[in-house]
Each structure stands twice: as structure tokens, then as C-alpha cells.
Amino acid sequence: MRRERAGKWRGSASTERARMEAAGLVTGLVTQNVDRLHHAAGSRRVVELHGALAEVRCLDCESFESRDALQLRLRALNPDLDVEDAALRPDGDAELYSQQIADFRVAACVGCGGVLMPNVVFFGGNVARPIVEEAMGYVDGSGALLVLGSSLTVFSGYRFVLRAAERGIPVVIVNRGETRGDPHATLKLEAPLSDVLPRLADALAFE
Numbered sequence: 001m002r003r004e005r006a007g008k009w010r011g012s013a014s015t016e017r018a019r020m021e022a023a024g025l026v027t028g029l030v031t032q033n034v035d036r037l038h039h040a041a042g043s044r045r046v047v048e049l050h051g052a053l054a055e056v057r058c059l060d061c062e063s064f065e066s067r068d069a070l071q072l073r074l075r076a077l078n079p080d081l082d083v084e085d086a087a088l089r090p091d092g093d094a095e096l097y098s099q100q101i102a103d104f105r106v107a108a109c110v111g112c113g114g115v116l117m118p119n120v121v122f123f124g125g126n127v128a129r130p131i132v133e134e135a136m137g138y139v140d141g142s143g144a145l146l147v148l149g150s151s152l153t154v155f156s157g158y159r160f161v162l163r164a165a166e167r168g169i170p171v172v173i174v175n176r177g178e179t180r181g182d183p184h185a186t187l188k189l190e191a192p193l194s195d196v197l198p199r200l201a202d203a204l205a206f207e
């Protein structure tokens, strides 16, 4: 069952993207989201520039484990930990008693015993080269680059606009408000994605 946590408009826009991919209209999708919502909506060729919270990565051997699998191991290591009454903050952090923190047993990498961290790029971190190359491949293989709902402030996304512009690939930007990519845009639409994407998907499907 799909969770509706992200709100109706994003769920809807993601679904239209998946529809367009299924119709063979999308070479690939490059996202800065870390919530796997595009996968849940049905998109398959997705490059997650900033990783995904659904995975953890070993800082030593670079292997991956699903967050769900780690959760089972953490639970087994801390069978008596009771966080039912912990106050959850909006950013996902929780208030715990200092004794709970002192007693907490951290799970290490299954392969090498190394330190695990969420597989996401934090502020100031760099996107891994292979990930950038994969996304560049999508841009190079596309007839146009469609930018949806991003100010492109962060270079990790903006670089694809520069690449498309360099190669003469048309850039279409749909965003409410100015974006860093505007000077390179072939077409810029100031409109909500929830209006534009269903119409675009319909128009292309009935061409």
C-alpha cells in the first residue's frame, strides 16, 4: 500500500511521470528526493542524486544494506529499548532519555564491522561520480531536458542544465518562481506541476 505522506500534489505529479515513462516518453528520471516516492509511483529508470533513506552504506567497505534489514538487527541488539513515549520532532529526530542513549547498541556493517550511515548526501557532501555519470547519460540520450519543480540552486541538479545547454539539447523548466537555469531555458512555465503534468501526459499519450 502506498503511503500518502508527501501530500496529494506530489503524489499526483509523480504518478504522471511514471505514466510517461511507461509510455516510452521518458529516457530517465533524475531526482534530488531521498524518499523513494518516484519508485512507489511506478518510475523505474530513476537516478537518486542524493541517495535514499531506505538504504544505509558502510563508510569502510562501501557496501549497502536496506534500512528495514538494519532495523531488524537494531531491534535484536536492543530488545528492551522502549521508544513508544519518545517525542518525535518534525525533522525525524526523537527525544530520548540519556540512559537510553548510553545503553543503545549500534549495529555495525555485516561484511566488515565498519560504521554505517544513511545512504544520503548531506549538505556539503558530494554526489558520487558514477551516479553523476549515469544521470549525464540520461541527459545525453534525451531529446529534451524537462526540469520539474526545482529552483536548481544546488549544483548537483544545475549541472545537468549546463550539460544540456552545452550540447544543444532543449531545456524546459516548469517551476513556480525564478530558477538558476532560466537563462538556459528554451521554454519556462511558471505553473504548478499538478496542472502541467497531467495535461502534458494526456497530450503526449493522444498524439
Ligand SMILES: [Zn+2]
Residues within 6 Å of the ligand: 058, 059, 060, 061, 062, 063, 109, 110, 111, 112, 113, 114
Ligand atoms: Zn563494511
